[in-house]
Amino acid sequence: MRYAETGFNLEIDLSRGNIERVETDPRLTELYLGGLGTNAKILWDRVPPEVEPFSPDNLLIFGTGLLCGTPATGANRTIVTTISPQTLLMAYSMMGGFWAPELKYAGYDKVIIRGKSPDLVYLWINNDKVEIRDAGHLQGKGAIETAELIQQELKEPKAQVAAIGLAGENRVYYASIEQGRSSASRGGIGAVMGDKGLKAIAVRGTKDINIAKPVEYLELCNEVLEYIKFRNENPIPGVMPILRGLGSPQEMAVNDEKWHTTNFMWGNSRTRRRDFWTEEVEKKWAESMENARTRLISCYNCPMKCGATISMPGIPTYMMKCFSKLTYTMAAYSDLDFGFRIAQRATEYGVDAYSTPQVMAFALELYENGILTDDDMPGMPSDNEERFYWLLDRIVRREGIGDVLANGTYWAAKEIGKGAEEYAHNTIKKHEQLPLKLGMLNPVYFLMYATGEKINITQIEGQFPQAPYLKREHREAFVKDWFQVPDEKFKQYFLDWEFRGEHSNPYYPTVEMSCDIVDWQERMHYIDDALGVCAGLSSFPLKPPYHMHNYPSFISSGAGIDIDEAGLTQAARRNRDLVRAVNIRRGMRRADEKPPEDHWKRRFPELEAKLLDEYYKFKGWNNQGIPTKESLHELGLDYVSEDFLQRGILTDDENTPSKEIPAEAEKR
Amino acid sequence: MGEKEKKIVKTIKVDVDKCNGCRACEVICSAFHAQPKYSSNNPARSRIRVIRDPLRDVYVPVYAGEYTPAECMGRDKYVIDGKEYDECAFCRASCPSRDLFKEPDSGLPLKCDMCEDDPPLEEPMCVQWCLNDALIYEEREEEVEEEEPREEMEIGLEALADKYGLEKIIETVARMSESKNG
Numbered sequence: 001m002r003y004a005e006t007g008f009n010l011e012i013d014l015s016r017g018n019i020e021r022v023e024t025d026p027r028l029t030e031l032y033l034g035g036l037g038t039n040a041k042i043l044w045d046r047v048p049p050e051v052e053p054f055s056p057d058n059l060l061i062f063g064t065g066l067l068c069g070t071p072a073t074g075a076n077r078t079i080v081t082t083i084s085p086q087t088l089l090m091a092y093s094m095m096g097g098f099w100a101p102e103l104k105y106a107g108y109d110k111v112i113i114r115g116k117s118p119d120l121v122y123l124w125i126n127n128d129k130v131e132i133r134d135a136g137h138l139q140g141k142g143a144i145e146t147a148e149l150i151q152q153e154l155k156e157p158k159a160q161v162a163a164i165g166l167a168g169e170n171r172v173y174y175a176s177i178e179q180g181r182s183s184a185s186r187g188g189i190g191a192v193m194g195d196k197g198l199k200a201i202a203v204r205g206t207k208d209i210n211i212a213k214p215v216e217y218l219e220l221c222n223e224v225l226e227y228i229k230f231r232n233e234n235p236i237p238g239v240m241p242i243l244r245g246l247g248s249p250q251e252m253a254v255n256d257e258k259w260h261t262t263n264f265m266w267g268n269s270r271t272r273r274r275d276f277w278t279e280e281v282e283k284k285w286a287e288s289m290e291n292a293r294t295r296l297i298s299c300y301n302c303p304m305k306c307g308a309t310i311s312m313p314g315i316p317t318y319m320m321k322c323f324s325k326l327t328y329t330m331a332a333y334s335d336l337d338f339g340f341r342i343a344q345r346a347t348e349y350g351v352d353a354y355s356t357p358q359v360m361a362f363a364l365e366l367y368e369n370g371i372l373t374d375d376d377m378p379g380m381p382s383d384n385e386e387r388f389y390w391l392l393d394r395i396v397r398r399e400g401i402g403d404v405l406a407n408g409t410y411w412a413a414k415e416i417g418k419g420a421e422e423y424a425h426n427t428i429k430k431h432e433q434l435p436l437k438l439g440m441l442n443p444v445y446f447l448m449y450a451t452g453e454k455i456n457i458t459q460i461e462g463q464f465p466q467a468p469y470l471k472r473e474h475r476e477a478f479v480k481d482w483f484q485v486p487d488e489k490f491k492q493y494f495l496d497w498e499f500r501g502e503h504s505n506p507y508y509p510t511v512e513m514s515c516d517i518v519d520w521q522e523r524m525h526y527i528d529d530a531l532g533v534c535a536g537l538s539s540f541p542l543k544p545p546y547h548m549h550n551y552p553s554f555i556s557s558g559a560g561i562d563i564d565e566a567g568l569t570q571a572a573r574r575n576r577d578l579v580r581a582v583n584i585r586r587g588m589r590r591a592d593e594k595p596p597e598d599h600w601k602r603r604f605p606e607l608e609a610k611l612l613d614e615y616y617k618f619k620g621w622n623n624q625g626i627p628t629k630e631s632l633h634e635l636g637l638d639y640v641s642e643d644f645l646q647r648g649i650l651t652d653d654e655n656t657p658s659k660e661i662p663a664e665a666e667k668r
Numbered sequence: 669m670g671e672k673e674k675k676i677v678k679t680i681k682v683d684v685d686k687c688n689g690c691r692a693c694e695v696i697c698s699a700f701h702a703q704p705k706y707s708s709n710n711p712a713r714s715r716i717r718v719i720r721d722p723l724r725d726v727y728v729p730v731y732a733g734e735y736t737p738a739e740c741m742g743r744d745k746y747v748i749d750g751k752e753y754d755e756c757a758f759c760r761a762s763c764p765s766r767d768l769f770k771e772p773d774s775g776l777p778l779k780c781d782m783c784e785d786d787p788p789l790e791e792p793m794c795v796q797w798c799l800n801d802a803l804i805y806e807e808r809e810e811e812v813e814e815e816e817p818r819e820e821m822e823i824g825l826e827a828l829a830d831k832y833g834l835e836k837i838i839e840t841v842a843r844m845s846e847s848k849n850g
């Protein structure tokens with residue numbers, strides 16, 4: 001019997017209309033755990049680097065984490081993996097909600113989509129019955145609207161639906177996949193779904209998920225719940241309100257937005273408004289929030305309430321979470337009311353709430369500076385907020401200038417030319433980033449921005465405080481019950497970290513310490529992404545209930561796979577290197593690994609080079625960031641080094657590239 | 669008339685305003701009632717179900733009550749605070765009119781037993797796992813008429829009898845025991 005997982009994948013070929021239920025190899029679970037790990041393995045095996053994002057040979061994989069559907073709190077992540085049309089690298093955006101557990105109960109660990117359907121279709125998975133159904137009547141419908149219509153026509157309100165909106169259908173490079181209160185937004189995976197002619201996947205399951213050692217597993221689950229209770233009652237002092245507790249940043253619950261609005265950038269990630277947060281604003285915004293929010297809501301099997309139902313007068317109800325609350329507002333220099341209103345339309349269209357507002361602000365900046373003109377924007381309204389709606393409508397339809405902007409700031413700037421590239425200033429690996437511009441280089445964040453392969457800072461940071469504490473006594477208090485550290489040395493790193501002087505950024509944490517800290521933070525994300533546990537209960541917040549010390553027991557007692565901390569660290573490294581290998585094979589090199597030029601005012605080129613040199617070494621990668629033959633061998637990834645050798649990416653004598661591969665694949 | 673006796677009335681107070689719709693109650697209920705205990709879980713087997721319709725802000729945790737062989741003559745629909753709830757949303761019965769509170773494989777009725785266990789639990793598991801206090805356990809003492817408790821098998825058999833007829837069951841049991849002995 002298989003434990004925690006079902007042991008079956010669904011293989012769907014949309015070109016031929018073929019559906020297969022395929023048993024998986026349990027040894028792959030032992031090596032790669034599940035979720036992102038096994039997704040990456042499939043992508044490596046079956047999607048060679050020549051395959052373009054919009055090729056029928058590109059795969060779109062909906063993977064559940066190993067622990068999804070078990071009683072482990074917050075194990076509800078769907079990891080969607082494909083090749084991104086925007087970055088041309090591996091995208092592995094994830095979503096919470098209710099979809100992954102439902103798929104497990106239907107009897108599958110993954111849905112693997114290949115080919116392209118000539119007509120728009122949706123997939124209906126009802127336990128053993130799987131159908132490809134016509135979706136012609138859903139063309140152009142909003143993502144949330146689509147989910148409702150499908151539930152109605154199937155007469156199955158309990159079906160969980162992941163759907164794309166107009167943006168996905170029209171292959172907007174930052175289109176999302178929406179699922180009620182959750183979405184998988186980054187990397188343009190919704191565009192690949194649209195390219196495949198797949199409007200939605202509806203799933204309903206009523207089967208059991210088995211646990212290897214039931215009593216032991218339940219004890220672990222109960223401990224996690226107890227610790228969540230403790231952390232809810234004991235917020236962490238000394239950090240901003242949204243980072244004190246567990247879960248995603250509590251954007252839906254917290255009204256105090258001083259930190260975001262005065263520290264993050266407005267417009268096209270340009271202006272810092274240090275004096276923005278006044279009493280008057282606070283009052284008005286609190287009112288907007290209270291009026292809009294009907295209820296705080298959760299994902300499957302999780303007590304945290306990171307999302308909310310938002311009902312604005314005159315527009316349909318939708319659900320929101322996290323920072324999308326502010327991205328539209330701040331891009332447009334507007335207020336919360338506007339943010340809530342436009343986010344409703346954006347959610348139905350199915351677009352990423354990080355990239356989209358930035359692309360629109362970028363377009364308006366180009367217009368203000370004469371690079372885009374009235375000829376490019378015929379009929380654009382004069383009102384600022386109306387312009388954002390106008391641009392959004394055009395982007396998701398790929399109409400006029402919208403067709404150019406639909407590819408994101410990096411590609412749009414190239415196409416527009418006339419110096420537009422200067423304005424596409426906030427991307428990493430061609431993907432728009434959080435609007436954050438700071439003063440002094442932080443060595444830990446430098447490494448995370450540069451090397452994080454999810455290309456999103458929130459998906460690599462966590463665990464270690466973002467900034468030092470002013471007073472030593474507060475630091476001592478902080479480390480006292482910090483049992484989550486994988487090694488005691490992390491406590492000392494934090495204790496000695498100061499705001500000024502010798503032990504401050506950028507030279508402290510030292511290069512060596514920075515490598516350690518980044519490696520720990522990243523490791524936890526890779527484990528979460530394989531197990532399907534929400535980062536908000538593990539890798540993202542300070543002092544989380546899941547950590548390096550209890551995860552091995554969860555895997556052993558839940559899935560019946562014997563594993564200890566060293567083994568789990570090894571598995572996380574294996575997954576991490578495999579994701580890197582996919583991207584290396586697609587041309588990613590050291591030159592691509594850099595934060596936006598203007599991310600910090602004070603940069604230190606020598607230190608930054610040393611940080612990358614040492615981190616690469618620490619990870620067992622060569623000077624180009626390519627995993628070496630030896631380190632791949634250690635991880636049981638010889639098939640990767642063989643491929644690298646064959647392609648000339650590695651050579652036999654030395655582990656340096658013998659063949660130059662253009663770092664920036666400019667294929668369109 | 670039977671004897672009067674003291675009885676503990678066990679109540680779960682359901683505060684729908686506090687429900688965050690996470691369905692942890694369904695998860696732990698189905699795990700607790702798995703054989704062996706916690707060896708599997710499956711919300712479709714749960715004896716509590718959250719009737720949810722997020723876009724209409726409907727969240728109603730409902731417990732499985734008695735099995736009933738026939739549906740009601742009419743059905744009810746509630747509108748509270750302008751929110752229209754599903755047909756029979758608040759009803760606890762395992763009934764032919766809907767697929768709620770039935771074992772997904774056999775169709776046999778499910779019923780909340782307040783997590784009867786030996787030694788007894790302090791609170792039913794769903795209450796323990798609801799950190800948002802949408803489910804609160806309360807006990808009180810009442811005097812009631814004595815009544816013979818019916819066994820679980822009898823209730824199950826009755827449901828089968830309603831579905832297939834008593835004759836058929838007797839035949840099946842006879843055949844089963846024959847093939848076992850023979």
